Amino acid sequence: MLRIPIMPATATASRSLPDLSTEELTAWMTAQGYKATHTLPVLREVYGARAGEHVPKDRLPAGLMEHVTSTFPRVAASLARRQVSEDGTCKLLLRLPDGRTVESVLMPDYHADRAAGCISSQVGCAMGCDFCATTQTGFERNLTSGEIVEQFLHLRREAQATGRTLRTVVFMGMGEPMLNLRNVLEAVRRMADNKLGALGWRQVTISTVGIVPGIDELTEADLGVHLAVSLHAPDDETRAALLPMGKRFAVQDVLAAADRYQAQSGRITTIQYCLLEGVNDSLEQARELARLLQGRRMHVNLLRYNPTGLSLKGRTYAPSSMEQTESFLATLREHGAVAHLRRARGPDIDAACGQLRRRAAEQGGKLAGAAS
Numbered sequence: 001m002l003r004i005p006i007m008p009a010t011a012t013a014s015r016s017l018p019d020l021s022t023e024e025l026t027a028w029m030t031a032q033g034y035k036a037t038h039t040l041p042v043l044r045e046v047y048g049a050r051a052g053e054h055v056p057k058d059r060l061p062a063g064l065m066e067h068v069t070s071t072f073p074r075v076a077a078s079l080a081r082r083q084v085s086e087d088g089t090c091k092l093l094l095r096l097p098d099g100r101t102v103e104s105v106l107m108p109d110y111h112a113d114r115a116a117g118c119i120s121s122q123v124g125c126a127m128g129c130d131f132c133a134t135t136q137t138g139f140e141r142n143l144t145s146g147e148i149v150e151q152f153l154h155l156r157r158e159a160q161a162t163g164r165t166l167r168t169v170v171f172m173g174m175g176e177p178m179l180n181l182r183n184v185l186e187a188v189r190r191m192a193d194n195k196l197g198a199l200g201w202r203q204v205t206i207s208t209v210g211i212v213p214g215i216d217e218l219t220e221a222d223l224g225v226h227l228a229v230s231l232h233a234p235d236d237e238t239r240a241a242l243l244p245m246g247k248r249f250a251v252q253d254v255l256a257a258a259d260r261y262q263a264q265s266g267r268i269t270t271i272q273y274c275l276l277e278g279v280n281d282s283l284e285q286a287r288e289l290a291r292l293l294q295g296r297r298m299h300v301n302l303l304r305y306n307p308t309g310l311s312l313k314g315r316t317y318a319p320s321s322m323e324q325t326e327s328f329l330a331t332l333r334e335h336g337a338v339a340h341l342r343r344a345r346g347p348d349i350d351a352a353c354g355q356l357r358r359r360a361a362e363q364g365g366k367l368a369g370a371a372s
């Protein structure tokens, strides 16, 4: 099987606790004279749903947590910027130990006590999708598994501060998760391992621009997370004009890989479709999309486009009108597709992925991380 090359994560100087694998933490603890059986309670204390509460203190030797966290901090990333929208969406810009920055977003749920988190897998992105702000500053590096998990911990703290529980995590922030799959899966294991008690597998969604070997590796990994595929057009020509990866992987091949994932995991695949005026929002395209999805266990998530200024190719995209959006949705449904319109989040802040980071860079003179 064709394997995608795994771009190595650049190691950062300091290591936080989320950066350590269970085996690494166990090795350190036993070298310090603690029992290997104390690893799990320590990890539960850090990642558990009610971190710090549900592990009775007397099950850990006195001073162990302090010893661990003074050696390996709970988080190494610091908060560089925070934007809160009128709708409660909260966008964080986190500064990594090497000075680079990534975005993570907390989105309140319809349930007043729940929230969803959107996290990044890479600093920047190499995929060059024409309407996405993330890729405009290029690709800098993969995030380590710890840096991914730390976003989850930051968002969970934000959620807790507003009386919410972080219930789901989607990899829809900066970067293409399939090109950093080893670290993404390692992070997912730490966030969603039942033994650690933070989330469940089905509370995690990995979104991809449609890297077929990556989807197949996810199938092999057999974790039972949800898969989202960013399709954005039903035909290869329109898709390839928007997403360069569309030239490499045809629509039918991407959907066939998603079928394989669905057959193995039992999970319904989400098809992400960002409506761009005059580009991919005709009713004929809606009919074609519905035809493609016939007989497949997939549902369409229509996204409102967040304008981001000039595109990579120097184009200016506009979101489809509400009228056209509703007609597109109705046409999909009339032709048998299961489809929903995703609520626009944080329209009054830099809601599009990559925007806050870009603005911070413009205001700060240069991109964080380029400081060296």
Ligand SMILES: C[S@@+](CC[C@H](N)C(=O)[O-])C[C@H]1O[C@@H](n2cnc3c(N)ncnc32)[C@H](O)[C@@H]1O
Pocket: 129, 131, 132, 133, 134, 171, 172, 173, 174, 175, 176, 177, 207, 208, 209, 228, 229, 230, 272, 273, 274, 303, 304, 305, 306, 307, 308, 352, 353
């Ligand atoms: C930022 S990507 C990250 C995950 C992965 N790289 C992917 O493409 O699926 C998450 C989703 O946001 C969409 N997106 C990117 N820029 C957007 C924008 N300006 N407005 C609305 N959606 C956007 C992408 O097409 C994709 O469906």
Ligand code: SF4
Pocket: 125, 126, 127, 128, 129, 132, 133, 134, 135, 173, 174, 175, 176, 209, 230
């Ligand atoms: S849409 Fe996804 S794959 Fe495309 S440039 Fe943005 S982050 Fe990268």
